[in-house]
Amino acid sequence: MNEHPVAFARCRDYDPSALTEALSRSFSVLGIGREFFEGKRVLLKPNLVLAKKPDQAATTHPAMIAALAEILFGFGAESVTLADSPGGPFSAPALNLVYRVCGMEGADPLVKLNDDFTFRPVRTDGVKLKTFRMISAALDADVIVDVCKFKSHSLTGMSCAVKNLFGLIPGVEKFEMHNAFPLLPDFSEMLTDLCETVVREKPFLAVCDGILSMEGNGPTHGTPVETGFLLCSRDPFALDVVAEHMMERDGEVLYLNAAAERGLVSRDWREIPLLNEDGAPFDDPPTFPLARPDADAGHFLRNLPNFMGGRFTKLFEPRPRILTKQCVGCGKCFKSCPRHTIRMIVGGKKKTARIDPEKCIRCWCCQELCPIGAVGVKQNFLIKLIH
Ligand code: SF4
Numbered sequence: 163m164n165e166h167p168v169a170f171a172r173c174r175d176y177d178p179s180a181l182t183e184a185l186s187r188s189f190s191v192l193g194i195g196r197e198f199f200e201g202k203r204v205l206l207k208p209n210l211v212l213a214k215k216p217d218q219a220a221t222t223h224p225a226m227i228a229a230l231a232e233i234l235f236g237f238g239a240e241s242v243t244l245a246d247s248p249g250g251p252f253s254a255p256a257l258n259l260v261y262r263v264c265g266m267e268g269a270d271p272l273v274k275l276n277d278d279f280t281f282r283p284v285r286t287d288g289v290k291l292k293t294f295r296m297i298s299a300a301l302d303a304d305v306i307v308d309v310c311k312f313k314s315h316s317l318t319g320m321s322c323a324v325k326n327l328f329g330l331i332p333g334v335e336k337f338e339m340h341n342a343f344p345l346l347p348d349f350s351e352m353l354t355d356l357c358e359t360v361v362r363e364k365p366f367l368a369v370c371d372g373i374l375s376m377e378g379n380g381p382t383h384g385t386p387v388e389t390g391f392l393l394c395s396r397d398p399f400a401l402d403v404v405a406e407h408m409m410e411r412d413g414e415v416l417y418l419n420a421a422a423e424r425g426l427v428s429r430d431w432r433e434i435p436l437l438n439e440d441g442a443p444f445d446d447p448p449t450f451p452l453a454r455p456d457a458d459a460g461h462f463l464r465n466l467p468n469f470m471g472g473r474f475t476k477l478f479e480p481r482p483r484i485l486t487k488q489c490v491g492c493g494k495c496f497k498s499c500p501r502h503t504i505r506m507i508v509g510g511k512k513k514t515a516r517i518d519p520e521k522c523i524r525c526w527c528c529q530e531l532c533p534i535g536a537v538g539v540k541q542n543f544l545i546k547l548i549h
């Protein structure tokens with residue numbers, strides 16, 4: 163049984179008072195109150211993966227930030243800072259655009275939008291990570307509140323509390339992580355190391371925005387879907403096991419397998435204490451069969467052991483393909499590819515991206531960061547037949 167429970171609350175939309183009430187009830191159910199935040203410098207870590215509007219469901223909704231700010235300052239927090247490092251440069255121009263488009267500028271006047279673009283090394287004793295760099299805003303905080311989204315994800319299958327912490331690694335260093343851990347089982351161990359380190363270092367709370375979620379080609383180019391709930395927990399692994407069940411993908415997410423093997427979480431959601439708004443045990447959470455990402459067609463191959471799963475899977479897994487008619491030649495995929503396997507080709511008056519499939523590691527960074535969704539998926543014909 164996990165030490166920390168997960169609180170479930172219904173919340174149909176982003177109405178400010180309903181949202182504040184649902185979050186307050188969840189905090190109360192978890193026993194989180196004034197003593198957790200009073201006099202503390204709190205970091206809100208939203209999911210700001212790309213400059214997308216809130217109704218596109220790729221990013222944390224600004225109403226979540228406003229409601230959390232009201233509660234946290236009400237509990238006597240000294241300061242509340244919002245910080246994330248999306249893919250691409252970790253710099254003022256890049257982040258200012260993200261803050262503006264994602265609606266963070268007007269979320270709450272008392273919340274400081276992070277303008278410290280420094281980072282520092284962290285030593286850890288992870289299975290894969292021994293040292294890595296983390297943004298200073300997170301290292302300087304007393305408490306971290308991970309404000310994640312309930313989303314489908316082309317690489318990891320799901321983005322929720324654990325995956326959201328990848329944004330604590332500065333800018334393009336995330337591409338280096340993909341480069342260092344090109345196989346999904348290794349990348350998943352790295353995510354588990356990172357999450358374990360963050361949770362161990364300081365008081366931590368995860369809040370999942372499952373009001374408007376994303377299915378299909380997440381984390382940035384999927385379809386918004388109304389799901390109407392919130393999950394909160396001090397344990398990001400427990401929250402994600404419950405979320406994985408609610409997504410009807412029990413047992414599929416590899417970083418949760420890694421966490422379970424280390425004894426950090428039960429792999430069965432029924433063994434995680436789940437509480438409703440009244441604090442009563444809740445054994446029948448709603449489920450949402452979210453459409454899978456196109457890249458996830460070979461997901462069943464991922465559960466093969468690493469020694470055969472990695473390379474064997476590569477033969478059959480879907481791979482990215484540039485939709486040349488849509489591509490506007492902006493070069494964002496070219497700059498973000500960890501393996502430098504994308505070239506920009508000039509043909510006639512148009513510039514378009516081209517991928518070398520041999521070198522591609524299927525990290526899906528190109529799809530995630532393409533601003534207009536011009537990176538599609540090429541399926542292996544055998545996998546297509548099976549499906
Ligand atoms: S990011 Fe998208 S639009 Fe830009 S070059 Fe790559 S595929 Fe084309």
Ligand code: SF4
Pocket residue numbers: 482498499500501502503504517521522523524525526527528529
């Ligand atoms: S082409 Fe896309 S999926 Fe392949 S390695 Fe580069 S960024 Fe990753």
